[in-house]
Amino acid sequence: MTELSLRTRESFDAVMRKYADMVYRLAYARTGSTFDADDILQEVFLRYIRADKTYNDEEHRKAWLIRITVNCTRSFAASAYNRHRDLSEPDENAGAEDPALKAAETKSDVMKALLELPEKYRTAIYLFYYEDMSVAQIAKSLGTTETNVKTRLSRGRDMLKEKLKGVEFDV
Template sequence: MNNLNIEEVLEEYSDMVYRIACTQMKQQTDADDVYQEVFLRLVRNYRKIKSKEHLKYWLIRVTMNCCYSALGSSWKKHQAKYEENQLIVEPAIEKDDELEDLLEACFELNEKDRLIIHLFYFEGYSLKEIADLLEISLSATKTRLSRARDVLREKVGGNF
């Protein structure tokens, strides 16, 4: 796929990359930084992309790796915490108390559980596909998803 059209890739995958970055980073400015880094890496490495399926997988993997790097950086660890109202919250969701509670509960999950919830519910990946993306076993994927659901259920009460 050496003739990759970056504008088409941005149009098709930018929302997905940004949603994953937002889910992992919690702060809009951090998600913006990750988003930009992912597409800069794509511009630098587009020759390595073999197919459209590989492109999507590559973008998700690079987004996750950029998030992990940003979250693990010494700069991030020593930053002052943002106020709660600076978390990324969609305006339409803010008006629905149940959805707002669910979103806040998702942000309280650890980053691995947050990612599995996002990939399963928002991106529509199967457990097998998530296991492949995260490079973990299928049983570990099922366990993490189950644990994340239990935590969400406990935080928001009942079914979510």
């Protein structure tokens, strides 16, 4: 990938393709559904193009996209439909095959355990271990304090250790 311009207008498509996986995975990690992640991915990049802003550097752009993704999933969760949808209710897409969920069920205990964490722990763990973001970066992206992020990471790790007997964390 060649270097992307920090001016959004000049390389929307290139930016989208560069960050699509990141946005999609984060959306998936937060919602646990690839169907929702599909919608959120579209929404994030529509907001990106509409914002048409200039970024200080690539890190700024990445953080912006992460924040928008978090906001989109939050809005999604708070939407009229999802706000009143109990977790116990069957999802309207339950009949359709969700490849990621299938993967979670059949291939990876780690993914399954992660998706079972409360959302705030899940997001922090995901950004820290998958996106290799620092505590400070996560705090900025989530609009919270570093202490909070550390707490979430710590509690998330504890929960994961409970779920995944014998798992080791390098931090």
